[in-house]
Amino acid sequence: MALPANLMRSPLPAELEFIALQQTDILIRPHFSMGKIRLLSGSYGPFRATANIEVPLWVGKYMKQQGKCSLIPPVWLSVEWLEEKLRQEISRPEEFAPLPFRFAEIAKVFLDIAADDVPSPERVRSLLKDLREVRQAKTRKGLALLDEMELRMTGLGSMEINELRPFLTRAMGVMRVLASEPEVPASTADNTFVTSMDDGW
């Protein structure tokens, strides 16, 4: 395969992380100065040691790993915000509390390479884990509503959707076949007979 079968079935988690790194803008506090730089994805800078500046998450990660800046966590990546979301998640069993679409990927990058920039990172990590489990239980309840036509999953994040994709698309395919009109061979005796005749035998 030009692309392995499992990739054809669904993007990998690492690929979703790549997209989050590319498509998410964050604030960083540089510890150095550098002139403006124009890249394909946009132009960034000039960088001054005093001023926070917005860059794509992959640029922030790159500079942080070089010890050149600290990352400023988004407002939702905090104990207060996540505790409130967890309460909402638990209090409304019928729907998913709105979270940033790529929250799982963004949170992981922050906690992996910039935990020192995140206040009480371990508490944030465990809140995220709790949120994941509550939402997973909700997803399972929602699956019971799956039919061959459609399933609404508003509020789910990209990583949560991706984990379900191969299983759900296949399950829906099975239901569609089971519910479909009979696939009946159109041929009747003479027709089959005729086709065997006019095949020039």
Added chain:
Amino acid sequence: MSDWPTLPGGSWSNGHSHLPSPSPEPAAADADADADADELALDAERADAVTLLVRAWTGERCAPDVRAFEGELVGRIMGYLDAQAKLIGVLKVDGASEEDHEKIGLVQMEMDRVGWLLRSYIATRQEKLIRYAPYINATPAMQTRLSVAEQTLVESYQQIFEESLIRDVVGNLPEELQALDEVLPDGRSMVSQPDLDKAVFIRAKQDCGPVLMPDGSSLEIKKRGIHLISYRVVEQLVLRGEVELT
């Protein structure tokens, strides 16, 4: 060596390179989280070349069908990568300033990332083209979605694939059994085509109003709504960009 449309000369070190569409300043993150969940839910609306490539890549990876090849975008990105590679080659030799070293690292990193994204986009298409080669070669509407190089690849693939099956199988059968494109009594065809009824995940970027379902019922698609639904039902919404595959 194919001549990729290189960008007007640009040496990034003094910030004067002129990309055809310098990206608009990225939308500032909305500080007040709850004020507008919209900002949280949808990616910042960006239109730079890499964002467009991410969209093309996601569309190709998540759609059962072969999409139209993004020839202009790919050409532009190839030109950019070509120009940057030459620029970095020059700078590495004659010793760049400290600041240039900084910038080389970032530019090299972006080239790695964009290079991988482009290769993955091409490989994803290649896999679908090869799987449905006979159908694509027999359907002009599909061929228009391919680059010239892809058309050549798909035509030669069908030829060598069928040659092998002829030598090992059908070539050794009675003459009236040698066809490789028969339609069976129950309607199934030997020429497989993309299953447009396959379910896909979509995320609505705006209110799309009601959509007609195969059983005649109608489904309301609201902004930020996420649905697992048959691709055929939402294909037009996807192609018009009102919903995105995810």
Added chain:
Amino acid sequence: MDADYWSFESCLAEQARLPCTLKLDVEGHGHLLGANESDLHVGAKVSIPMWLAPTLILNDWLDFNIPPPFMQRVKRALNANARSVRLSTLVGNGGEWYGFGKLVADVLEESQAKELQAVLLTTFKERFVDLMDQAQHFGGIPSSAGADSMGDTGADFREGLEMTERELFLLAQESAKAVRLWYESTDRKEH
């Protein structure tokens, strides 16, 4: 369950045999039809693979009744508790219960077909959520052996599944494992 001409699973599914009775006299290839003597007469018991049965039935050369995996006692067991029925025992290891059921429904007359398809669909809807639970349970377990704390590897659960369910279980397990490995992987070592 995959109807594509080039799918070997679809070919295998069509090998399932349907017990039928002959409605005409035929000489010379009884053995091909799974009978022991070669000349067959009206009423002879034959077992026909599903790639052949539909056409012969539609030409009114065969009669058949609902095969064992879809008889009343199975329906009663499914009605009682669909999740505990071991479908693999009904169609043999590697058999497709749903796939075979749909092929049979395609040759039943309309009302019987609708009724059988309803049984297939509700059974699948009731059982498939368990597939996800078990897969996430065993796919998501860090220990390499994929066994949970009680050493249960889910093998017993998987044994009872028919082929389509097993395929779904593996899809869910592969996906749960990929996400778990991603959460466990870290860039920290690069720091």
Added chain:
Amino acid sequence: MSTDPSQALLLECRRSAQTVTLLPYNAAVVTTLIRQIHTIHAHLVQSLRSAAIPGDEVGPTPTPPPAVMFTSTHHHLQIRRLKRVLLVYHSHRLNMLRGMLHRAHLSVTHLLPSIRPLLSPSELTFIRSYAQISMSYRAEFIDVLDIAASVDEPPKGMWVNVRVVKEVGEVITEGGVVDFRKGGRYLVRRGDVEMLLVQGYLEVVD
């Protein structure tokens, strides 16, 4: 019941897919099935010829007796079934070969030694031709990108500036060959020089 030849081929496909391994080409069973098709086809032609009442060309040909139509329909479907099994077996193998070639970065010389005895002559031709058409497709991009390189994992590697502390000489890296001369400064992927850093030949310069 003993597995009939077509079942054997299909189960080989399933086992090969589940274990992701290419099995030896089963020429014996393939030949048996092809021979079976010819035998049945001969019966079919013969039974059709005997059913057509010779000389009566005028009126519409009367439909032959049910038993003959039953037999001819059975034969007709059986040879199409056997043809399908053969085609499915062969196409499954060709697809597996493609995957193996891509994992070998389209290098036939690298791939062949390990699988050559497993292949039918036409499969060998196929894999060579496939490598050729893939290489010419690759040539379209090669001045900027190598589309034969693996795409399984997005790039994570980070770039670092290093200085050469002890003489190293030429090293093959993902980005090509680098000649590390003592005292020189180079920008390289961290992954490529991890060992040289650990052994003190190179040191990271910020």
